[in-house]
Amino acid sequence: MTLAIKARLKRSDFELDVDIELPLNGVTSLFGRSGCGKTTLLRIMAGLEKVRDAEVRFGNQIWQHGRHFVPLHQRQIGIVFQEHSLLPHLSVRGNLLYGYKRTPESLRRLHLGEVTDMLGITGLLDRPTDRLSGGQRQRVSVGRALLASPQLLLLDEPLSALDTQNKREIMPFLSRLTAESGVPIVMVTHSPDEVERLADRVVFMEDGRITSHESLQKTLTRPDSPLFADEGAVCVLEGSVQPGPNDGLTRFGNEHIQFLIQTGLAPQGKPMRLRIHSNDVAIARYPVEEVSVMNQLPVTIEQIVAFRPGRVLVAGKLRDGQTLTAEITEHSCRKLGLENGQHVHALIKSVALLE
Numbered sequence: 001m002t003l004a005i006k007a008r009l010k011r012s013d014f015e016l017d018v019d020i021e022l023p024l025n026g027v028t029s030l031f032g033r034s035g036c037g038k039t040t041l042l043r044i045m046a047g048l049e050k051v052r053d054a055e056v057r058f059g060n061q062i063w064q065h066g067r068h069f070v071p072l073h074q075r076q077i078g079i080v081f082q083e084h085s086l087l088p089h090l091s092v093r094g095n096l097l098y099g100y101k102r103t104p105e106s107l108r109r110l111h112l113g114e115v116t117d118m119l120g121i122t123g124l125l126d127r128p129t130d131r132l133s134g135g136q137r138q139r140v141s142v143g144r145a146l147l148a149s150p151q152l153l154l155l156d157e158p159l160s161a162l163d164t165q166n167k168r169e170i171m172p173f174l175s176r177l178t179a180e181s182g183v184p185i186v187m188v189t190h191s192p193d194e195v196e197r198l199a200d201r202v203v204f205m206e207d208g209r210i211t212s213h214e215s216l217q218k219t220l221t222r223p224d225s226p227l228f229a230d231e232g233a234v235c236v237l238e239g240s241v242q243p244g245p246n247d248g249l250t251r252f253g254n255e256h257i258q259f260l261i262q263t264g265l266a267p268q269g270k271p272m273r274l275r276i277h278s279n280d281v282a283i284a285r286y287p288v289e290e291v292s293v294m295n296q297l298p299v300t301i302e303q304i305v306a307f308r309p310g311r312v313l314v315a316g317k318l319r320d321g322q323t324l325t326a327e328i329t330e331h332s333c334r335k336l337g338l339e340n341g342q343h344v345h346a347l348i349k350s351v352a353l354l355e
């Protein structure tokens with residue numbers, strides 16, 4: 001199933017020209033600088049922006065083609081904007097059920113109990129919406145959109161109005177959303193952190209054009225990834241917290257790879273992501289003994305590419321097929337004689353669990 005969009009739009013100081021077909025599973029991020037056209041593209045998907053001669057198809061449904069135009073309320077789309085748009089005179093329950101009641105019974109796929117559980121808002125049902133934190137309000141907004149049983153959920157910078165604490169609170173719920181609800185998500189963001197936590201694929205935009213669209217894993221292995229512009233190269237590994245040793249540590253990973261991380265960061269068993277800054281990873285030709293670094297994993301070098309002046313990015317395949325990248329100096333790379341296909345050991349100085 002795909003979402004295909006072909007559209008050209010001219011404003012006084014802005015031109016949009018896109019032609020893209022996106023697979024629709026998991027989370028797709030639209031990423032780019034302010035003003036590059038992310039919201040405009042999202043609005044075209046929703047039917048909020050009616051662009052002449054645009055074409056929009058969702059699976060085998062034609063939403064726009066020639067004179068044929070399906071309005072938003074018939075597209076079965078849920079939308080959550082930057083600022084919550086809850087109805088102030090209704091309680092949380094009233095807001096959640098607003099779209100649900102208006103959805104024909106035959107189309108209802110998600111119900112109140114499962115959505116409130118999924119978003120951790122069951123205890124808030126009788127609260128008025130002006131007595132919620134920013135993060136709670138956004139969770140209710142997502143819940144309200146989901147309860148209309150959308151076939152697609154569009155999120156327009158849903159976290160950007162939240163402070164760090166509220167962001168941290170809502171992230172784990174968002175990251176479980178597609179897996180638990182089964183609804184594909186397209187999310188506008190200009191935060192690399194949100195992409196790394198939530199996205200399965202990324203659409204990069206620049207000046208009204210799509211410069212590339214690729215899986216998150218692919219973009220994390222190319223040195224010119226726009227995600228690296230501010231914070232440097234990172235890699236993201238999938239796994240879950242496993243039962244582990246005591247002494248303040250827990251295991252993260254799967255049956256093939258294991259990291260030691262601090263205990264108490266996350267519940268066991270839930271799929272999670274681990275973010276590792278590539279300059280926190282060193283490479284050794286042989287296993288290193290008597291070293292303070294806790295995590296040392298064998299990798300097979302897949303690619304060595306120039307990164308910043310004097311530095312290279314070494315991408316290595318872990319035993320489970322995921323890719324770990326190390327940013328090292330060209331000098332070390334030469335000295336160690338690193339080359340593709342070589343089996344080496346990655347020493348990881350620090351990791352962050354993305355909740």
Ligand SMILES: Nc1ncnc2c1ncn2[C@@H]1O[C@H](COP(=O)(O)OP(=O)(O)OP(=O)(O)O)[C@@H](O)[C@H]1O
Nearest residue numbers: 011013014032033034035036037038039040041190
């Ligand atoms: N209703 C409008 N009328 C005229 N110009 C608009 C309108 N909405 C947006 N624009 C302009 O169109 C361009 C693209 O805007 P858009 O909101 O799609 O960008 P964006 O990438 O979502 O930005 P941001 O990250 O700041 O939300 C910008 O130059 C903006 O100023």
